[in-house]
Amino acid sequence: MFFLVYLTIMALSFFSRSTAKSQTDNDFAMYPFLPSARATLLCSVGCMMVMSLLMVASASIPFALSRGMTELYFFERQLWYMIFGLLVAAIPYRFVSLKTLYKTETQFVLLGVTGLLLILTLFGTPINGSKRWLNLGIINFQVAELAKLVVIVFVADFVVRRSFEVRNGWDGFLRISLVMGLLTMLLLFQPDFGSLVVIVGTVFAIFYIAGAPYKQFMALGAVVGCLAVLAVTLVQYRLTRVLSFVDPFDDIQDTDYQLARSLIAFGRGQFTGVGYGESVQKLSHLPEAHTDFLLAITGEELGFVGVAMILILEALIIGSAMRISYNALKRRQMRMSYTAFGIAIIFIAQTIINAAMNMGAMPTKGLTMPFFSYGGSSIVISMIMVALLLKINKESPHIETSQCRYY
Template identity: 40%
Template structure:
């Protein structure tokens, strides 16, 4: 049996109430809490997209429900596609992980060749009436590949430097393609998740610290030597220095947070959504939620996100306990990814971190993000289901004996 690493033992000692982390020995064959959380976040997202997008939709398309209708379609597509992936056993994810990685690279190359350019960024593939943001499936596919790699090369990761750096080379290829779009936000999310998974897999602390230092230095260099990124950094540090220029979006977002106070102005009563705050229904939907529902509204969304992330991490712990290493690392990767992307999205709208253009999982408007995040939740449900079946089978065998 493989020895557990100290970082894994931290999660092993963590205990939460039964309603958050129900025992896998229960007769129920999957954890309904994932569905409840996802549906609640869908509903909150639909309400906020409707509230925040109507003014701009009326202006651009002469139809206030334009984005609402599309968001409902995205949710429907997400459920249908996720239902298909729910039937896919986890050993198939592991078996096809290499193919998923190649698909991720192919999508990122294709978007650079024939993708649509919006506001100086080439991130979208146009497939008839549908646009696909290539970076979204690339994240999920890369984390699937990384989980598979950590199973195949775990001893090498723990004992040899080359085992630690090999996945970073793959990450470097993806990062290069993403930076050419450019999409630094996705690179940062993938980097943090990669380092987190390598650390949980047992990589030595000095390797973790060294790569973290190099990665942070590279991100700083990319910001300093790229004019538009440097403007974002400086405007984030002091948006009020140029409130009608580089700091405009953030100052409008901060006004939304300020107006929301504790209980908010009430649904539909946001002023910032009246074409003052750009991207109000996408990257900055949480600012409108804060304005209309205040601190209470933001706290509810954060609570739901926290429960989903905690369940993913605890599921990873349970899988590793049962020596289901691929499932465990995949669940850990999804948990780290969701937590960091949530933190960056809310942090950017609240002026805590620079704007990165990352969506709020399961809430923001955006088909690609909605579909991929739903698939990620379905993967967690599938892992939980297989662990429960394993427990039921073990119980039946014990009873027969």
């Protein structure tokens, strides 16, 4: 199967080369057997979406039937989310100029809209004890997913526009801290601690490669670490999650239930799995297995081979984003480079956290695996991120050197 995936990537790569206007349109053009970043990204995302549909269909059937729904209810919803995500992602790819996106006015409009939507979620109907979603009729939209994308674009522009302040002193960090402080409060009110950790980590990563002094990271790392400890110890359910992670089998019938069942699923799957559709843990043992614990069901049904395939595809997606970032960096298009890098960091963080949570290496957290876990907001925003990567990859070779300061 991996051979077929590689052949598909190669076919897309050669097609993209044959339609390129010049050699600069394609990175690594001198290596005929290395697929382009665009081809690798498209093929990997496509394979992930297919795997997602297959596993959501398998994992969600018992849950759907227990709620009086049709067998393939969640499969159909996931397919609809993917189609809707493709349509929405086509808008920025086709009609939004990167130069317009990086204007200061656009940045603050996006931040203002995101902040307003986060406030509106606080007046919504709680789902599983949290107010993270806006009911838009066709989709329950999780605004924190939009916040991730908006923060990436804002910080990528900020570290270029305020490069002197970022690299020389504390002014850059203090300015961005005002924005992040407001965002932090809104996310904690929901509460959505997982998304907050991913966003803060991404901001730190972008500041790091932008050349911020080490002493700032040490000082702010200490502050953030203290705040994280307080956030965990002062809220009972977070403390319970951390303690359950330390020993996932000490209270298997209560606080450790999900994590213990996830580990049992991996244990049953071993190397090749028990067979597609043959999972036992999805039979109401692992609650809502088609969402955050979909990787555990994959491990049970497809074994180590299936889990490795998912993680390799995620790695190819992340690697493609990094290549696009590096190519923009070589052309001195700093905003584009930092944007692609930030998207890669988001994918890295969510992949590692979701996989580690499923495997018992981290406390359980409600973060989806990009392009794989069930969820409309995650799929739609991830599609927009891919569209932005493809747009950067497409336009980067054609931007004149004199215009790089706008990108």
